[in-house]
Amino acid sequence: MTLLAACDGSPESKAQQVAADKTDATPQVASSEGKQPNVLILFFDDMRFDTFSYRGGPVQTPNIDALAAESTRFDNAMTTTGLCSPSRAAMFTGRWGHKNGLDDNVELFHSRKYQLDPSQGGLIKRAVDTGYYVGYVGKWHIGPQGPKIRGAQFIREHADTRVRKPRHYVPYQDVASIKGYEQGQLDQGDEKHVYYQTLPGTYEETHAYDKVKFGKEMLRAAAQQDKPFFGVVSFNQPHPPYRVPEPYASMFDPKEIEMPANYAKERTLKPMAQDRVLWPWHEVEHMTDLDWRKSRSFYYGAIAMVDDIVGELLDTAKEVGLYDDLHIVLVGDQGSMIGEHNLFDKGPYAYDELMRIPLIIRNPEVEPRIVNRQVSLMDIAPTLAQWMQLPDDGDVDGRPLNALMEQGDVADAGREDTALYAYEWYNGSWFGLRAIRTPTSKFVWYPGDNRDELYDLSKDPLELNNLIFDPDYHQELVRLTGLLEQELQRTDDPSLEVFQHHLKTILKQQQPEWH
Structure with missing residues (x-):
């Protein structure tokens, strides 16, 4: 008997719930008599959920707004891991890292991994095997030549130029730059190029625009095919450092930017x-208030450039006659920190600025709507599997979102509204973090620490006050640890046994003397 079953119900009822969740997560393939749709994924790197004008954010994004207006907006979408490679592997396979084999970054300083195992064909191989014309442009970051070895027919940008098992990238030059910043030195233009930079040239001369050009080429090639099309255009933007040309670099005045209430707060x-x-x-520590504001202003400029990117690609889809029945997914792999909690980039934590992502899914046969239920990046694979009538490729942890798209939040009646998040490794450093989020609260388990996190999101959405030792929140802690245990069971997470071992200590809710 699990501790959850002992506290909150019979083991039989919990086992039935876990079985039901597994069944619901299995893609139900549509009738083979139906037409397989054309599908396009627009994939962006480290793109936060809160910046677009359709969300009331500070950047005017008319092209993304227009797409959102004819799509399902998943306004509470979550990534699986706040790290590029494992989140991307989860998106393309629908499985957690302990199942797909990729739980860390690849090809980077201290990384343990070089690639997602080719046996994990994911959406690309399944689409190829089902008769799709498959294209991939841009960032892959889950192994050299990954789209190629999975059978993609159209491959451009660095998805087709990497060699197998290259030497890792090690940031020696950035170390020197940071030391200079600490001594008061600045880069050209009085900027800190490791954080923000005005690029020379124009938008059309950026690496991002190379992907736009190749994406247009892919769409034109797809329009000439006599088979269904599945394509991905994947951008490094707006990943830090935030580097954009004019006019984006000066589009937002740093001094006028409104900083969040958790900006530069001591942890x-x-x-x-x-x-x-x-x-x-x-x-x-060398970052001044102006540096943080400039970093944010350049990020906003990058989002404005992303909106132009989206507009150009969708205009091309319209020009070549693909758009009317095109199924579109616009998504980010994770968010990013720009001074919240005095943090930059990403790391082994589960703050909403990193955990929450934008997710817009257009099915032209479904009426637009806003879904407020929490969903996962991992749900994209089973959703597309239903659309595209893809064959089953094994155990899937995500679940199809088509019922939510067709019926709205009511489709989830009776289901716990939770999101599971993990941070197993970061470039060779182990953390083992697991988090469970509900609309009103969040629990984060750190197996390598004796201090976990508990947040009341209804009162403290900026996650400033860790309530893990607050006796007034003991019952909420019991509830959340129970929900986390249930999710670890459902996904066959190997950390379950350790979590159950720690659970009695967690629930004692006593602050150790050494804290």
Whole structure:
């Protein structure tokens, strides 16, 4: 009997719930007599959920707004891991890292991994095997030549130029730059190029625009095919450092930017992992208020450029006759920190600025709507599997979102509204973090620390006050640890046994003397 079953119900009822969740997560393939739709994924890197004008954000994004207006907006979408490679592997396979084999970044400083195992064909191989014309443009970041070895027919940008098992990238030059910043030195233009930079040239001369050009080429090629089309255009933007040309670099006045209430706040009663300098740019003591504001202004400029990118690609889809029945997914792999909790980039934590992502899904046969239920990046694979009539490729942890798209939040009646998040590794450093989020609260388990996190999101949406040792929140802690245990069971997470071992200590809710 699990501790959850002992506290909150019979083991039989919990087993039935876990079985039901597994069944619901299995894609139900549509009738083979139906037409397989054309599908396009617009994929962006480290793109926060809160910046677009359709969400009331500070950047005017008319092209993305227009797409959102004819799509299902998943306004509470979550990534699986706040790290590029494992979140991307989860999106393309629908499985957690302990199942697909990729739970860390690849090809980077201290990385343990080089690639997602080719046996994990994911959406690309399944689409190829089903007769799709498959194209991939841009960032892949889950192994050299990944789209190629999975059978994609149209491959451009660095998805087709990497060699197998290259030497890892190590940021020696950035270390030198940070030391210079600490001594008061600045880069050209009085900027800190490890954080923000005005690029020379124009929008059309950026690496991002190379992907736009190749994306247009892919769409034109797809329009000439006599088979259904599945394509991905994947951008490094707006990943830090925030580097954009004019006019985007000066589009937002840093001095007029409204900074969030958790900006530059001292981290109090937080796990020690948040203090780790895992990349040189995580050292931010040299950052002035103006530096932070400039970083944010350049990020906003990058989002304005992303909107232009989206507009150009969708205009091309319209020009070549693909758009009317085109199924579109616009998504980010994770968010990013721009001074919240005095953090930059990403790391082993589960703050909403990193965990929440934009997700817009257009099915032209479904009326637009807003879904407020929490969904996962991992749900994209089973959703597309239903659309595209893809064959089953094994155990899937995500679930199809088509019922939510067709019926709205009511389709989830009776289901716990939770999101599971993990941070197993970060470039060779182990953390093992697991988090469970509800609309009103969040629990984060750090197996390598004796200080976990508990937040009341209804009162403290900026996650400033860790309530893990607050006796007034004991019952909420019991509830959330029970929900986390249930999710670890459902996904066959190997950390379950350790979590159950720790659970009695967690629920004692006593602050150790050494805190």
